Amino acid sequence: MATEKRTILSKRHIPILAAVIAAVLGTVTLVWWFSVEPVGISLAYRIPLSNEMNIKKSVQALSETVTIAGVFKKFGGTSSPITASWPRFRGADFDNIAKEDIRLKNSWGPKGPPVLWSVDLGEGYAAPAVMNGRVYVLDYNETERADALRCFSLDNGAEIWRRTYKIDVKRNHGMSRTTPAVTAKYALTVGPKCHVLCVDAVSGGFLWGIDLPREQGTKVPLWYTGQCPLIDNNIAVIAAGGKDLLIGVDCASGKVVWRAPNVNKWDMSHASVMPMTLSGKRVYVYPALGGIVGVSAESADRGRIVFSTREWNPSVSAPSAVQTGPDTFLITAGYGAGSAMFRVNGNAVSLIYKKTKEEFGCEQQTPIFYQNHLFTVMPPDGGGHRGELVCMTPDGRTVYASGREDRFGLGPYMIADGKLFLLDDSGVLTMSRAGTVKYERLARAKLLSGRDSWGPLALVSGRMLLRDLKRLICIDLRE
Numbered sequence: 001m002a003t004e005k006r007t008i009l010s011k012r013h014i015p016i017l018a019a020v021i022a023a024v025l026g027t028v029t030l031v032w033w034f035s036v037e038p039v040g041i042s043l044a045y046r047i048p049l050s051n052e053m054n055i056k057k058s059v060q061a062l063s064e065t066v067t068i069a070g071v072f073k074k075f076g077g078t079s080s081p082i083t084a085s086w087p088r089f090r091g092a093d094f095d096n097i098a099k100e101d102i103r104l105k106n107s108w109g110p111k112g113p114p115v116l117w118s119v120d121l122g123e124g125y126a127a128p129a130v131m132n133g134r135v136y137v138l139d140y141n142e143t144e145r146a147d148a149l150r151c152f153s154l155d156n157g158a159e160i161w162r163r164t165y166k167i168d169v170k171r172n173h174g175m176s177r178t179t180p181a182v183t184a185k186y187a188l189t190v191g192p193k194c195h196v197l198c199v200d201a202v203s204g205g206f207l208w209g210i211d212l213p214r215e216q217g218t219k220v221p222l223w224y225t226g227q228c229p230l231i232d233n234n235i236a237v238i239a240a241g242g243k244d245l246l247i248g249v250d251c252a253s254g255k256v257v258w259r260a261p262n263v264n265k266w267d268m269s270h271a272s273v274m275p276m277t278l279s280g281k282r283v284y285v286y287p288a289l290g291g292i293v294g295v296s297a298e299s300a301d302r303g304r305i306v307f308s309t310r311e312w313n314p315s316v317s318a319p320s321a322v323q324t325g326p327d328t329f330l331i332t333a334g335y336g337a338g339s340a341m342f343r344v345n346g347n348a349v350s351l352i353y354k355k356t357k358e359e360f361g362c363e364q365q366t367p368i369f370y371q372n373h374l375f376t377v378m379p380p381d382g383g384g385h386r387g388e389l390v391c392m393t394p395d396g397r398t399v400y401a402s403g404r405e406d407r408f409g410l411g412p413y414m415i416a417d418g419k420l421f422l423l424d425d426s427g428v429l430t431m432s433r434a435g436t437v438k439y440e441r442l443a444r445a446k447l448l449s450g451r452d453s454w455g456p457l458a459l460v461s462g463r464m465l466l467r468d469l470k471r472l473i474c475i476d477l478r479e
Helices: 002-035 049-059 212-216
Strands: 071-074 115-120 129-131 134-141 146-153 159-166 186-190 195-200 206-211 230-232 235-239 244-250 256-261 274-278 281-288 291-296 305-309 322-325 328-333 338-345 348-355 368-370 373-377 389-392 398-401 413-416 419-423 428-433 441-446 458-460 463-467 471-476
Touching (some): 134 186, 146 186, 146 195, 159 195, 186 235, 206 212, 235 281, 274 322, 274 328, 281 305, 281 328, 322 368, 368 413, 373 413
Antiparallel strands (some): 071 159, 115 471, 134 146, 146 159, 230 235, 244 256, 274 281, 281 291, 328 338, 338 348, 368 373, 413 419, 428 441, 458 463, 463 471
């Protein structure tokens, strides 16, 4: 009888036991799934976009302790005597236009312009900044599992010094992302997982660091940080997207000298802060996840929210804002967002017009405003003009597209000497006239052998720096 009762009880509990086992196995599998990322498989392709955002936000609570001062190594490279600079993302004037009076080639042969030097890098899209004959790149060393601020000679690519700090970054379309901001005194970086590092630009000596997830509660963006920092009058301007929306940090001391409150609880996007003078007031414009904000950059009320709007709120935002007039700016994004033009009037901001993804947009790079025209490379979902260069007037009239024979994917582009330089995904560099009437290709050559050539370009004294997923090269464009 006792045996019969035990048998009956065991049969009743079988479904419960099976459910418990399934739950345990599911939990173990989920933990393994997020702790191990197989080579070549991106989290972005495993989970739908909306679900991935929620999962990453919950996982980020398990933030590791990071010693940002890290380890310093000195090498044998020396600075170039070249004094011209490309000091930050989009150059000195934040417009991605080189202003030096240097004549560049109007054409080149099938092999392209000469390659002066090259260096191997960790996987990613981190782009260089150049100051006083030195090239600065925030790399990622996969062997050491560390972010690495590396300083090279502009003359020959020889490494001068390197500062690394341990941080576990799994492959998710590469690891590195951002461009340093550099002055004669300071070099400032933001790492993939939102760690801010400031060092002496010459010696590489550690000055200070900020762990934004720990100190601000910042949520690491979907595909790691894309934000490139800026230094404004020796103040580091960082979009924290945490307790504070933006902060200003004294580069010499590391002290936070102003804070812009995050009253709407907006998150950090992949975009960067752009300084502009709009409606007569200097502001920092930032497209956060949640909306666009303009923060005062003037000494009298620095850090005050001047304007904000929720009329631009895509799920993913990588391009930065572009000023198009004394009181107007354009913003764009990928994944179906298209673009929008806004007008600022004092503390008010209003939408002028929106464009669909088939009319004008860009997924990763930021458009260029040149000779009162906007230039962009259309996103992959941009319809018949996907991947093409498109020129548009500020009032929204399309002037031309480059055509199906000239598509550039997600690669970067810039303007110099009246020419557009466009790098496609596969490492092919195209040079065209920066015309406002029609598209005219001047030259084309494959210069990089790797894939995902997405890192922004830099140009100093006729020397262009460009990269693919694993390699940085310096080419000579001078006549």
